[in-house]
Amino acid sequence: MRALFSEATAVEPSDDALRVDGAAGTTTRWSGNIAEGWAIAGNANGGYVLAIAGRAMTAALGRPDPVTVTAHYLAPGQPGPVSVVVDITKQGRKFGTATAKVADEKRVILQVLGTFGDLADVAGPELIDVEPPPMPPPDKCTPMPVSDPSRPPFMGNVDLQLHPEDAGFLHGEPSGNALMRGWFRLHNEEAVDAIALLCAADSFPPAIFNTTLPRGWTPTMELTVHVRSRPGSGWLRCRFATRFVTGGFLEETGELWDDDGRLVAQSRQLALVPRD
Amino acid sequence: MRALFSEATAVEPSDDALRVDGAAGTTTRWSGNIAEGWAIAGNANGGYVLAIAGRAMTAALGRPDPVTVTAHYLAPGQPGPVSVVVDITKQGRKFGTATAKVADEKRVILQVLGTFGDLADVAGPELIDVEPPPMPPPDKCTPMPVSDPSRPPFMGNVDLQLHPEDAGFLHGEPSGNALMRGWFRLHNEEAVDAIALLCAADSFPPAIFNTTLPRGWTPTMELTVHVRSRPGSGWLRCRFATRFVTGGFLEETGELWDDDGRLVAQSRQLALVPRD
Numbered sequence: 001m002r003a004l005f006s007e008a009t010a011v012e013p014s015d016d017a018l019r020v021d022g023a024a025g026t027t028t029r030w031s032g033n034i035a036e037g038w039a040i041a042g043n044a045n046g047g048y049v050l051a052i053a054g055r056a057m058t059a060a061l062g063r064p065d066p067v068t069v070t071a072h073y074l075a076p077g078q079p080g081p082v083s084v085v086v087d088i089t090k091q092g093r094k095f096g097t098a099t100a101k102v103a104d105e106k107r108v109i110l111q112v113l114g115t116f117g118d119l120a121d122v123a124g125p126e127l128i129d130v131e132p133p134p135m136p137p138p139d140k141c142t143p144m145p146v147s148d149p150s151r152p153p154f155m156g157n158v159d160l161q162l163h164p165e166d167a168g169f170l171h172g173e174p175s176g177n178a179l180m181r182g183w184f185r186l187h188n189e190e191a192v193d194a195i196a197l198l199c200a201a202d203s204f205p206p207a208i209f210n211t212t213l214p215r216g217w218t219p220t221m222e223l224t225v226h227v228r229s230r231p232g233s234g235w236l237r238c239r240f241a242t243r244f245v246t247g248g249f250l251e252e253t254g255e256l257w258d259d260d261g262r263l264v265a266q267s268r269q270l271a272l273v274p275r276d
Numbered sequence: 277m278r279a280l281f282s283e284a285t286a287v288e289p290s291d292d293a294l295r296v297d298g299a300a301g302t303t304t305r306w307s308g309n310i311a312e313g314w315a316i317a318g319n320a321n322g323g324y325v326l327a328i329a330g331r332a333m334t335a336a337l338g339r340p341d342p343v344t345v346t347a348h349y350l351a352p353g354q355p356g357p358v359s360v361v362v363d364i365t366k367q368g369r370k371f372g373t374a375t376a377k378v379a380d381e382k383r384v385i386l387q388v389l390g391t392f393g394d395l396a397d398v399a400g401p402e403l404i405d406v407e408p409p410p411m412p413p414p415d416k417c418t419p420m421p422v423s424d425p426s427r428p429p430f431m432g433n434v435d436l437q438l439h440p441e442d443a444g445f446l447h448g449e450p451s452g453n454a455l456m457r458g459w460f461r462l463h464n465e466e467a468v469d470a471i472a473l474l475c476a477a478d479s480f481p482p483a484i485f486n487t488t489l490p491r492g493w494t495p496t497m498e499l500t501v502h503v504r505s506r507p508g509s510g511w512l513r514c515r516f517a518t519r520f521v522t523g524g525f526l527e528e529t530g531e532l533w534d535d536d537g538r539l540v541a542q543s544r545q546l547a548l549v550p551r552d
Contacts, residue, residue, distance in 0.1 A: 024384075067525075068498040068546045070346040072373050072391050074366045089377065089387045090350045095497075097348050097387055099375050101365065108300075111365045111373055113389040115348050115497060122523030124549050125489055127454065129519040178403065213401055221371070221391060222344040224500050226546050228522050243405040244539055246504050247398030249343075251542055253529075263520055266527055268544050270344045270502050273400050 005157070005186045005196055008035040009051045011059065011084060022062045024091050030056035030084040034077050034104075040154045044077030046110075046220045047202025048154070053100045053112045054195040056084035061096035061116045065194040069114035070224040077102075077109045094118075119194060119230050132257040133239040135163050138183040142167035144205075158203055159185045161235075166210055174210040178242040183235040184256075192236060194227050200236055201225045201254050201267035207242045208250060208273075216274035218250075223269040234259030240267075248273050281433070281462045281472055284311040285327045287335065287360060298338045300367050306332035306360040310353050310380075316430045320353030322386075322496045323478025324430070329376045329388045330471040332360035337372035337392045341470040345390035346500040353378075353385045370394075395470060395506050408533040409515040411439050414459040418443035420481075434479055435461045437511075442486055450486040454518040459511040460532075468512060470503050476512055477501045477530055477543035483518045484526060484549075492550035494526075499545040510535030516543075524549050 014029040032055070038048040050071045058064060082104050089097045100112040135141065141161035163181035168174055184200045186192055192200065206218040237257040242250050254267035290305040308331070314324045326347045334340060358380050365373045376388040411417065417437035439457035444450055460476045462468055468476065482494040513533040518526050530543035 068348070070389055070498070070500060072344070072365075072389060074368075074373060089348075089384055092350075097350060099387065099389065108365055111375065111389060113346055113348060113375065113387060119523070122525070124524030125521060127484070127487060127489065127518075127521035127526075129454065178405070208403075211403060213403065222346070222500075222502075224346060224498075224544070226498075226525070226527060228520070228525060242403075244504070244542065245401060245403035246539055247395070248400030249398070249502070249504060250403075251502060263522055266520065268500070 005190055005199070008038060009055050009195065011052060011056045013059065022060060022088065022091065024088050027085060027087050028060045030086065032056070032082050032084055034079050034082055036079045037153045037157055041217050045154045045199065045202060046073055046223060047199035049077045049102060049110060050112065050198045050223065051195050052082065053084055053102050053110065054198050056086050057098050057100050057112070057114050058116055058195065060086040060088060061098055063096050063116040063118060065117055065119040065230065066198060066225065066227050067095060067115050067117045068224065068226050069112060069198060070222060072111045072222050073220050074111060075107045075109050078104065080104060082109065119227065122229065128263065132237050132261050133181050135181055135183070135237060138235055141183060142170070157187050159187060160204065169209040169215065176210065178207045178211050180204045180207040180210065180240045182238055184238050185235050191233060192231050194230050197227055197231065197256060197265045198225050200238065200256055201265055204238060204240050207240045207252055208245065213245065214274045218274050219272045221270045221272060223267065226266045227264065228266065229262050229264045231258040231264040232260045245273055281466055281475070284314060285331050285471065287328060287332045289335065298336060298364065298367065300364050303361060303363050304336045306335070306362065308332070308358050308360055310355050310358055312355045313429045313433055317493050321430045321475065321478060322347070322349055322499060323475035325353045325378060325386060326388065326474045326499065327471050328358065329360055329378050329386065330474050332362050333374050333376050333388070333390050334392055334471065336362040336364060337374055339372050339392035339394060341393055341395040341506065342474060342501065342503050343371060343391050343393045344500065344502050345388060345474060346498060348387045348498050349496050350387060351383045351385050354380065356380060358385065395503065398505065404539065408513050408537050409457050411457055411459070411513060414511050417459060418446070433463050435463060436480065445485040445491065452486065454483045454487050456480050456483040456486065456516045458514055460514050461511050467509060468507050470506050473503055473507065473532060473541045474501050476514065476532055477541055480514060480516050483516045483528055484521065489521065490550050494550050495548045497546045497548060499543065502542045503540065504542065505538050505540045507534040507540040508536045521549055
């Protein structure tokens with residue numbers, strides 16, 4: 001099943017949401033749907049569910065772009081209707097801040113805190129320490145297989161082309177470095193907006209799949225995405241790395257660059273180490 | 277004014293807070309106080325105010341340690357009473373998740389989202405890519421001056437010893453690298469608990485003070501701290517770095533290590549670039 005991302009993350013306001021003015025202190029309710037076809041290992045991709053929350057928050061706040069968004073993952077998402085309750089904490093001159101809860105009929109799936117704004121005309125001094133990661137062009141990279149039934153359905157809705165040096169884990173030959181680089185785009189070349197970056201930031205296989213750690217479900221506890229710019233068209237160039245696995249936890253940081261070589265987002269997540 | 281950190285961050289439950297059981301869905305109210313002497317440039321240090329929220333959240337959840345905590349800074353904190361309202365989203369087997377709002381009489385100062393647990397006996401495979409940053413011992417480092425009235429009062433309540441290579445900005449000779457390394461401890465050698473790590477993560481001068489960017493107030497929009505372990509006694513070895521300044525925003529990442537060479541916390545913040 002291949003649906004437009006924008007449709008698969010759309011939300012509808014409740015009647016109440018239509019009557020309020022988006023000021024601090026207001027609560028609005030939104031309904032969305034976890035679509036079929038966005039699951040990994042039977043659970044909806046965390047970045048995809050976060051994007052549903054992002055749609056409701058941007059609508060409730062009346063601000064187009066997430067600037068910094070944090071999600072705490074509390075239960076797996078399954079296809080079906082979800083509600084999003086958005087509580088606005090502050091509306092400032094340039095930014096608005098809100099919390100949001102995404103829940104199905106039984107339980108809360110994720111709790112979100114985000115500050116939104118307008119990234120259309122950001123400006124300021126630039127100081128960039130790092131170049132976009134060098135990679136072969138997408139058609140020289142290794143596609144995440146989609147025809148194999150053992151592969152996640154999620155990979156039918158996004159196009160991931162892995163750096164060949166980081167794709168060895170697919171056939172049991174991890175590189176030995178906790179690094180995962182590759183290209184991302186939505187299926188059918190749908191444009192990636194700032195909300196879709198929240199999904200892109202959680203779309204790659206865990207970087208630790210290239211180490212000797214057990215490969216398996218690596219549940220995200222918390223994901224924070226800083227959106228630094230609206231992306232241009234074309235593929236995103238992505239780099240994810242893990243540096244510290246301790247006490248059952250690991251962090252994974254990500255950098256996402258657009259085709260024009262601009263840093264468009266940085267991500268960091270705290271995840272639980274997979275068990276044998 | 278030199279007060280114990282534990283006293284300067286203490287909270288008292290409201291009567292209501294004493295009657296509830298800390299289950300998901302409950303709201304509790306706590307009162308605290310932003311003490312004198314924790315300000316930088318006239319505003320209470322953000323990590324210090326976050327620690328007040330942390331005290332209320334750990335009490336409301338009945339769980340001793342922050343595991344991952346995100347704060348969005350909405351208004352400067354000034355000395356005086358504050359309220360902390362904690363809403364519990366989930367109580368699981370190992371972790372509890374809540375949001376919290378810290379407010380003074382006029383406005384919300386920060387909005388927090390955190391997941392708490394018990395880090396007393398964490399275990400799991402270890403994979404560590406990076407050594408603690410090499411530094412001269414604390415007494416061979418450069419103290420942040422406290423006697424100078426132009427220095428923040430905050431520096432009278434914490435002991436910061438900067439790596440000599442990163443201390444040049446103090447006399448107008450920035451190193452040219454967006455890097456700030458040094459030692460941290462609370463004054464009078466008060467033990468640093470997991471909550472105090474939230475303060476330590478925001479206690480150093482911005483790493484960009486060692487670049488050619490204007491030096492000035494660098495307001496934190498969002499700070500996320502992952503606590504990986506309760507720290508042992510003694511100094512914390514800290515390293516903060518900024519890699520991307522774009523569009524008026526910058527990120528700063530931090531690593532905090534205890535005296536036994538264990539990674540105890542990782543931090544990342546999104547801040548606004550100071551203006552000329």
